[in-house]
Amino acid sequence: MTDTLSSSDLAKRASALKAAEFVESGMKVGLGTGSTAAFLVRRLGERMREEGLRIVGVPTSAQTARLAREEGIEVATLEETGRLDICIDGADEADPRLNLIKGGGGALLWEKIVATAADRVVVIADAGKRVPVLGAFPLPVEVIPFGLSSTRRLIEEAIAGLDVDGRRVELRLRDGQPFVTDEGNRILDLHLGRIGDPLALALRLNQIPGVVENGLFLGIADTLVIGHADGRAEVVDPGAAQDGDNIFREVV
Structure with a gap:
């Protein structure tokens, strides 16, 4: 299988394989969404079949729920599980x-x-x-369909006064139609270039009527696993992550 993967996919797979080692039997596990998280879900399925690993997964999308069931992972809702032991997910930046x-x-x-x-x-x-610095990747903002144009205008006005390099706001499309989330909402992608103050931006966005949530995950992640095409993985040293200097250590 690895012979058919691109360099990017090999790196994603390496990070997922390493992170899968953090999961132990009996855990309630948040299962992320996206191509990197898909490698994780498949690896957890392999561990269940090969090692007898037993977990309960809480998917972050309908897509992930389908894949988890295909792999034989017991799927539950957050209401059913309550607090989770671990959540493993990808990131855009x-x-x-x-x-x-x-x-x-x-x-x-x-x-x-x-x-x-x-x-x-x-x-x-x-x-x-x-x-x-965050911001090169467009920042997703989930908004309700009602009053979408008004919400978009308010977002454009809000970011005009913030420390960002770009201010273009686009409605996300799929096959020429507005993208619809699992909650039936829409997504506005903010092309900001650079985000000088992520916390100020996140707080300002979530004050706007019609905004459900924004894609800034601040102070939430505990560990970052970076994969490489040669199979190596790097794990953030949390103690060094405060100053950002040489924060990665190699893990084979």
């Missing part, structure tokens, strides 16, 4: 303080709810997701 942009796959609302219900949040990604 991660800065040196482990602040993230997520939502490229359109599941940011469920992802943030599940992540904040977990005792430990592990983020898996390839090296290209590691950035010095």
Whole structure:
């Protein structure tokens, strides 16, 4: 299988395989969404068949729920499980303080709810997701359909006064139609270039009527696993993540 994977996919797989080692029998596990998280779900399914691992998974999207069931993972809702032992998910960007942009796959609302219900949040990604400053990846904002144009205008007005380099707001489309989230909402992608103050932006966005949630995950991640195409993985040293200097240590 690895012979058919691209370099990027090999790196994603390496990070997922390493993170899967953090999962133990009896755990309640938040299962992320996206291509990197899919490698994780498949690996957990392999461990169940090969090692007898027994877990309960809480998916962050309908897509992940389908894959988990295919792998034989018991799927439950957050209402059924309550607090989770661990949540493992991908990211679109991660800065040196482990602040993230997520939502490229359109599941940011469920992802943030599940992540904040977990005792430990592990983020898996390839090296290209590691950035010095957030913002190059468009920031997803989930909004309700009612009053969409008004909400969009208010967002444009809000970011005009914030420390960002770009201010373009686009409605996310799929096959020429507005993208619809698992909650029936829409997504506005904010092309900001650079986010100077992520916390100020997150707070301002969530004050706007019609905004459900934004894709800034601040102070949520505990561990970041970066994969490489040669199979190596790097894990953030949480103690060094405060200053951002040499925060990665290699793990074979």
